Amino acid sequence: MSKEIATQPIAGQKPGTSGLRKKVTVFQQPNYLENFVQSIFDALGDVRGREIALGGDGRYYNRNAVQTILKMAAANGIKRVVVGQGGILSTPGTSCVIRKRKLSGGIILSASHNPGGPDGDFGIKYNTENGGPAPEKVTDAIYEKSTTITRYLTVDAPDYDIDTLGLGKLGDLEVEVIDSVEDYADLMQQLFDFPAIKNWLANGHSIRFDSLSAVSGPYATRIIEGLLGAPKGSVVNGIPLEDFGGHHPDPNPAYATDLIEHMNAADAADLGAASDGDADRNMIVGRNLVVTPSDSLAIMAANATLVPGYHKGLAGVARSMPTSCAVDAVAKALNIPAFETPTGWKFFGNLLDAGKATLCGEESYGTGSDHVREKDGVWAVLFWLNILAATGKSVNEIVEAHWAKYGRHFYSRHDFEGIDTDAANKLMDSLRERLPQLTGTPLRGRKVALADDFAYHDPVDGSMSQKQGLRLVFEDGSRIVYRLSGTGTEGATLRVYIERYEANPSRHGLETQTALSDLIELSRDLARISELTGRTEPTVVT
Known part of the structure; x- marks a missing residue:
């Protein structure tokens, strides 16, 4: 045969x-x-x-x-x-x-x-x-x-x-x-306080989980509407479709527009959430507030002991290099290690297996822990539900209190999609050649403390990963990072990550792109994006 x-x-x-x-x-x-x-x-x-x-x-x-x-x-x-x-x-x-x-x-x-x-x-x-x-x-x-x-x-x-x-x-x-769903649902019940979440939902609180007609639908429906008793319809677009019902199954504000519209309305749910095509990513949304993945990871770390599966505390945290430094501030306060890895979940695996990290996350709407060895969208939503049930606070109150305690890391990613591959490589090569001369140089009123091509030395197996992204770190903690994405299927996607730390609570209410405007302009001029790619604006801003 x-x-x-x-x-x-x-x-x-x-x-x-x-x-x-x-x-x-x-x-x-x-x-x-x-x-x-x-x-x-x-x-x-x-x-x-x-x-x-x-x-x-x-x-x-x-x-x-x-x-x-x-x-x-x-x-x-x-x-x-x-x-x-x-x-x-x-x-x-x-x-x-x-x-x-x-x-x-x-x-x-x-x-x-x-x-x-x-x-x-x-x-x-x-x-x-x-x-x-x-x-x-x-x-x-x-x-x-x-x-x-x-x-x-x-x-x-x-x-x-x-x-x-x-x-x-x-x-x-x-x-x-x-x-x-069965094996996964069993694991979730071991990690989270289902009775507390169920009681929170029964007492008039609500969730809107948009599965974008992708695979998280059966998982979210079984767990949130079934085991936790949320009203039918709390999970929308919950049936996986071969074409995702025309949805772009990427849980960010640019694509999950129905969820954003709902969460900006007067009758918004207490928690908005979305997951992606294969259910490993998540977006958390409060009323008129999108929680950045970087902030979400930091807030989960800061509140982990409220969740039964993590009540003993965290061994450490890990983030991908382009992800904002928000979780680093929490790790410092908790006196636990914070690891900076290349992009790609496989780099977290060694840390999790060795017991060096418990929570980990990437800026591309992925968060996870040592319960599995992938990022996990439904798990992240349940984690937030557990925090809401345990504190009695709203998403917005939790975020604002976190910023007041740890400061706010204004953060954004600008994607230039489908650009010519040769042009993208030329841009990165040209910038890479200039990096050694940038350290110590003042740029638009900020002094460059570090300019390098990020390389990662795995603390567990000793392996080295080179050329993982070009980064400029300024003395005030601001950062600009450039990477070519490895997840697209046509042309090249240039991702530019911009970050600025703000300790002053009176400035935490600034609109993100406004707070980052000078760094955004610098990021484009420094890399000659318009000159080399012909693009004057990004395809997607998150």
Whole structure:
């Protein structure tokens, strides 16, 4: 029943920060998906007897890919595949399943916050036995295999019924179709004070959770409306659709506009929240207030002991380098370490596994902890619900009190999307060459304390990661950071991060872009963005 299909390498199958992401039409090319899946199996060595998880965010081509991978797993000698019902498993949900069931790893099918549908994006990544994204040494090995592949293995068999729960066989492969939500919901009940949250909701408080027609819908509906008793309709756009119902499944103010409009209205819910395509990102919204991901991480760290799963305190915190320094201020007050890592959740994995960090987060609307090895959108919303229930305060009151105690880190990210790749590389190379001369230089009234190309020395395994973003740090704590994103599928995305610290509470009410206006102008002039890319304004500002 097993057969060997001749193939040849296909250029461009190098995983980025979150796996391989391309247009659906690229994945639909003959042998494209098969080559990459076989490269995963080959890079792992002898996979016979392994047990893995499999699922995705339900976007277009998800079900097709699940069937392809099941047949290839059978041919390659995988012992057992645990697959989410209908091929549905959120990214944090997959991590949870891997860890709870002690599997060898898992394959996740998602392009996260990228658009879906026949003309949209698709993605695939491998997670290791700790439940986290494969480290660079594994993704590099997968890529190397993809450049020399000559064959892939599959079986002649009808498609497997992935809609019916239970155990079955595909050739010699054991297939277990599981309830996509159950393992995850069980874990959440171990971490959070469900009775307190349930009581808070029963006493007239409300939540509006927008799942953007993506995979968080079944998780949020089961937990928030089911286990916590929120009124039906508290979760909106809760059914995963192949094209996300036309939504851009990226939980930020530029795309989750319906949620922002609701939270700015007179009858706004007490807590607004949204999650992305694969449910690993989150946005927290108060009334007329979007909580930045950087502030959200800091506030969660400052209030962690209010949450049962973290009542003993935090071993440490970690943030990606472009994320604001707000959590650093909390760590200093708590006398715990704060780690600065490159962008990409895999860099947090070692810190979490070694017990050096408990909470971690990225400015791109991702927050998580040591409960799984992925960022986790629904978990973050439950964390905020627990804080609200425990304090009796509103989102706005919590944020304002935090700023009063720790100061406010005004922060914004400006994305220049779909720019010419050569132009983007020229911009970064040119700026990189000038960095050594900038340290100690005054720029627009601020003196540069540090100008470098961020490199990370992993304190756990000793590995080095170079060229992780260009940063300018000023003596007053202000920062400008430049990165090329690894999550897009066309052209290049230049991300520019701007931050300014303000201790004076009387200035905390300034509008963010106004507070950062001089740094924004400096960031564009210094990198010659208009001159080199032809762009005078960013595509998206968050």
